[in-house]
Amino acid sequence: MSEVRVRYAPSPTGPQHIGGIRTALYNYLFAKKNGGKIILRIEDTDQTRYVPGTEEYLIESIKWCGFDFDEGVHVGGEYGPYRQSERKELYKPYAEQLVKSGHAYYAFDTPEELEEMRERLKKTGNPSPQYNAAVRTYMKNSLTLSEDEVQKRLDAGEDYVIRIKMPRNEEIKVHDIIRGWVVVNSNQLDDKVLFKSDGMPTYHLANVVDDHLMKISHVIRGEEWLPSAPLHVILYRFLGWEDTMPQFAHLPLLLKPDGNGKLSKRDGDRLGFPVFPLDWIDPTTGEKSSGYREAGYFPEAFLNILAFLGWNPGDTREHFTLDELIEAFSLERVGKSGAKFDPDKAKWYNQHYLRLKSNEELAKIFMPYLQEAGYTGFSEEYVAQTCELLKERASFVKEMLDEGAFFFAAPTEFDQKTKEKKWKEDSAETLQKLSAEFENTAFQSDKLEEVFKAFLEKEGKSIGQVLPCLRLTITGKGMGPSMFHIMEILGKEESLKRIASGIQQLNG
Ligand code: GLU
Numbered sequence: 001m002s003e004v005r006v007r008y009a010p011s012p013t014g015p016q017h018i019g020g021i022r023t024a025l026y027n028y029l030f031a032k033k034n035g036g037k038i039i040l041r042i043e044d045t046d047q048t049r050y051v052p053g054t055e056e057y058l059i060e061s062i063k064w065c066g067f068d069f070d071e072g073v074h075v076g077g078e079y080g081p082y083r084q085s086e087r088k089e090l091y092k093p094y095a096e097q098l099v100k101s102g103h104a105y106y107a108f109d110t111p112e113e114l115e116e117m118r119e120r121l122k123k124t125g126n127p128s129p130q131y132n133a134a135v136r137t138y139m140k141n142s143l144t145l146s147e148d149e150v151q152k153r154l155d156a157g158e159d160y161v162i163r164i165k166m167p168r169n170e171e172i173k174v175h176d177i178i179r180g181w182v183v184v185n186s187n188q189l190d191d192k193v194l195f196k197s198d199g200m201p202t203y204h205l206a207n208v209v210d211d212h213l214m215k216i217s218h219v220i221r222g223e224e225w226l227p228s229a230p231l232h233v234i235l236y237r238f239l240g241w242e243d244t245m246p247q248f249a250h251l252p253l254l255l256k257p258d259g260n261g262k263l264s265k266r267d268g269d270r271l272g273f274p275v276f277p278l279d280w281i282d283p284t285t286g287e288k289s290s291g292y293r294e295a296g297y298f299p300e301a302f303l304n305i306l307a308f309l310g311w312n313p314g315d316t317r318e319h320f321t322l323d324e325l326i327e328a329f330s331l332e333r334v335g336k337s338g339a340k341f342d343p344d345k346a347k348w349y350n351q352h353y354l355r356l357k358s359n360e361e362l363a364k365i366f367m368p369y370l371q372e373a374g375y376t377g378f379s380e381e382y383v384a385q386t387c388e389l390l391k392e393r394a395s396f397v398k399e400m401l402d403e404g405a406f407f408f409a410a411p412t413e414f415d416q417k418t419k420e421k422k423w424k425e426d427s428a429e430t431l432q433k434l435s436a437e438f439e440n441t442a443f444q445s446d447k448l449e450e451v452f453k454a455f456l457e458k459e460g461k462s463i464g465q466v467l468p469c470l471r472l473t474i475t476g477k478g479m480g481p482s483m484f485h486i487m488e489i490l491g492k493e494e495s496l497k498r499i500a501s502g503i504q505q506l507n508g
Helices: 018-033 054-065 084-090 092-100 111-123 147-155 203-213 223-238 265-271 299-307 322-328 343-356 359-372 380-393 397-407 416-422 427-439 445-459 463-475 483-490 492-507
Strands: 005-008 037-040 104-107 161-164 171-176 180-185 193-196 218-222 247-251
Touching: 005 018, 005 218, 018 037, 018 054, 018 218, 018 247, 018 299, 018 322, 054 299, 084 092, 084 203, 092 104, 092 161, 092 193, 092 203, 104 147, 161 223, 171 223, 171 247, 180 223, 193 203, 203 223, 218 223, 223 247, 299 322, 299 343, 343 380, 359 380, 359 397, 380 397, 380 483, 397 483, 416 463, 427 445, 427 463, 427 492, 445 463, 445 483, 463 483, 463 492, 483 492
Parallel strands: 005 037, 218 247
Antiparallel strands: 104 161, 161 193, 171 180
């Protein structure tokens, strides 16, 4: 195989959602697996749809995931420029070459004339009229007008487009690595516009020309581009580049978690999970779309979520580092059918990576959440101890705060249900006695537990009568991590103070 060169080629028309980032990731994995390169090319030929900031957003997203491109707008490279608007001059000669070789033609039809054609065809029972082999024979183009007339119009600077002359009734075969052979009859394809008189190529021409000039070996992109592939194959042939045509792989669509259809931004809003890698604020409407990063996902988790959207390793492994993904990845193991997005699985991945983090690492991530909540003055060492207990019960760092705020402030509210069920006439007295026992105990969880058990024995009480009350005074909650570990972390002074003030408040 010649050098593997793949590209991710987004149009900057808005932030890339997880489908786009998955495409970038699969390109990256494929390139690295095969010792090749991945290129970032910005396809910004449609200036009317340009949304500022999306290029930067994409690069930041990719870096957050932990990978990057070998060539591209932000890093340069031998085949630049990598922004199509900066390559503008380069496309016209190819469009003209196609006209000269008889594979394309100038068309001068005005928007009104095109509309009139469509209306007329609709009336004759054609619901989706196209500018095709039949229509081109009677419209205003270089196939119907005389050479002189065409030249006159061009010289006069009249608006025109260059359209491909789609062959009639021909089987066009596209080989797709994931789907096998896809065959389309050319009669189903229209004479797509390749070049516009504003001097800009359309997506199809620019995409093919750039893939050729940038020596792209494999085109790996979303399934929504499969219908364009036959046109691209024809273009490679018409431009005389068939021998070096890239191989195609169209990735399965991402589907809604519930029901059918493509995953959309609205599904995320509706079902409460992020559809974007990072938060995005729309520059015109100010509307916010939430991202995985800000929702508290770890990049390691996000990477696995993406990797498994349409691919699997063929064994039971479920957690991969980026290097392990490179090692395991192949396009042959990418499925044909749509990949259903599963928000619960996404959380499960995060929980896995949260538990894998050392207490010290977690403490560093946890600290800013504490600050923001107004809990200041705690050492990283102390916070790390709390992480040891809290990480077992959380999927996200912010949940550790919901679960364990009592480590940073004495409770002021007490779980009502537990109080009703467990707080009895004699609970205050029992806890007072217990507190006296703790007074003389070294605050280590095993010692505390020993003393507690001996106390139960002596008093003839069960765990269920005493432990929930103790927990209530110290944490305000009915459930939580090991009580004696909590007390060890809080220390003697704080624990006993809480028991005393808890008793007062619960009795009051
Ligand atoms: N510019 C296209 C997009 O926005 C790229 C399609 C392709 O990869 O060929 O997705």
